Amino acid sequence: MVFSIGAEAGSQKRQRKLKKTRTHVVQTSRADRDAVKKKASIRDDFDEYRSQEGGGEEENDDALARQNWFMFQRTYPSAGLPDEARKKAWDARPRPDRGLDFVSQAATGWTPIGPVGSLAYLPLRPNFGINSGRINAIAVSPVDPNLILIGASTGGIWRSTDGGAHFTPVSDSQTDLAVGGLAFAKSNSQIVYAGMGDAPDSVYFGTGVLKSTDAGLTWTKVSAQCASNAPTCLPTYGTTWKIETDANDANRVYIAQRSTKDSSGSVVRTGFFVSTDGGVNWTKTFSGSINDFAVKPNDPQTIYAVARFADAPAGAAGLYRSTNAGLNWTAIPFPAGFPTYIPAHMRLAVTAADPSRLYVYFGNAFTATDLRLESISFDAGGTPTWSNNGNRIFASSSDPNIGRAIDGGQFGYNSYLVADPQNASVVYAGSRDVFKSTDGGVNFTNITKTFGAAPAFPFNPANGNAHSDQHCLTITPAGVIYIGNDGGIYKSTDSGGTFTSLSDTLSLTQFVGLALHPTNSAITYGGAQDNGTQRRTTADPNRWEDFASGDGGHPVINSADPSMMWRTYVYGRVTRFLNNGDITSATTVAT
Secondary structure (H helix, E strand, O other), X not given: OOEEEOOOXXXXXXXXXXXXXHHHHHHOHHHHHHHHHHHHHHHHHHHHHHHHHOOOOOOOOOHHXXXXXXXXXXXXXXXXXXXXXXXXXXXXXXXXHHOOOHHHHHHHHEEEOOOOOEEXXXXXXXXXXXXXXXXXXXXXXXXXXXXXXXXXXXXXXXXXXXXXXXXXXXXXXXXXXXXXEEEEEOOEEEEEEEEEEEOOOOOEEEEEEEEEOOOOOOOEEOOOOOOOOOOOOOOOOEXXXXXXXXXXXXXXXXXXXXXXXXXXXXXXXXXXXXXXOOOOOOEEEEEEEEEEEEEOOOOOOOEEEEEEEEOOOOOOOEEEEEOOOOOOOEEEOOOOOOOOOOOOEEEEEEOOOOOOEEXXXXXXXXXXXXXXXXXXXXXXXXXXXXXXXXOOOOOOOOOOOHHHOOOOOXXXXXXXXXXXXXXXXXXXXXXXXXXXXXXXXXXXXXXXXXXXXOOOOOEOHHHOOOOOOEEEEEEOOOOOEEEEEOOEEEEEOOOOXXXXXXXXXXXXXXXXXXXXXXXXXXXEEEEEOOOOEEEEOOOOOOOEEEEEOOOOOOOEEOOOOOOOEEEEOHHHOEEEEOOOOOHHHOEEEEO
């Protein structure tokens, strides 16, 4: 959401601010040198972490170095991020009990200008409809299929009571807005937990766990605050892959955190935690990088987890099982003949339709050249039998096994695995698109179709029926499917045959940069994460439209001719537009 305010600073005020800035630079020169030293130290820690986590997001791309820079900008000139810094800042905000009502003050000077849902890029609007920002989690009430909660990567928790037709933000009073996971308690539908922190980006930290006792209408932070890495606490800062509850005990909660920060301020992996008192106190029972976990449907004592990296005493990546509700873990080794690489990412799924079956999804890199999706069946004694379906990446479209292919692009960023709770043979694998199997994970069909056929999977959004880059999927007992991706939330009522956008009332666009027209306040541009470069529409100032698709960067307006602007894109690409962003006037000026 973007707000506008009337101009109030003249040239003299700007000069005073500039003078103060120059003075600050001189006064903090020593702090600057110390911070540079700290940056080098952080980089060393990141390099070590990167070697353990399997590299950057794509070839020649140092993702963790970007995270290093991200954190450095926000902690300079301090050595790191102080514990409770965000909470203390939030608690210090102007409030009515202090005679300073920020809400009333803001109402007199600020006006929201959206986007409340963005119109997709014009050539793709019939395919994608209304877009918003990235959705990490979707939870549907176990007793009311029209009650839906969504968790946004940086936009908080939103609630719908009409099957997704309308959403309302419900966690704006909280310190955290980065949501990693959501879970209704199976034994009490009034209780919902939210694990905070955006795991795909790993540095948009949350500060623990939120809890609702009124089915997601209001939220309170419940996880205890104590010293970093204390034995009965979640880390003060963390990112969440998943949160879940025991089937019979709403106070027993499990969470898998991806990352936290250590005492030096560096980003490090964390682990699997258990709470027995409704999310207040926590015990770490597995130390490492847990990508996913699942509770066996008919046996809450059995939990499966997949670890990208495991610290001592486990010490090895792979599949793990606990038979005492997450307290202790035992490895389930890959069978002979399976790849020996350390997986870059892993996901798993269980189904109430066949509790003895477990699906596992793993690959070797962000751009996977080896991608596996296996079915495991357990006998009465717990001994596993693996399906051994083989690599899902193929070199030729004539390969007789091409029907098993799954897109390995951006594996680990857009990845999930969900088994249908009513039919154990139906499995959904998240990738840049959604892939569906109806034969127990042997063959797959692309059901969102933004990318073309295997083996190349060319980008072909004109055939798509939902935004790309999938992050979560939920199936109701009635078979309604909800998917969350980089473009918001979509719904299917025909088993994935078609999808309809539900993002019309969401304000979750993740802007990278903004540009304001120097003389026309009705014209504003914004570069958005995977939702293009957008501009406000004249018909509805809260409704924006994407006029240059992809990942939008920083827009720039020509001060001499404000009807001319430039949009920036990844890899240094720059495009010029005339007539205030007219889509037909685009000219590429740098690549």
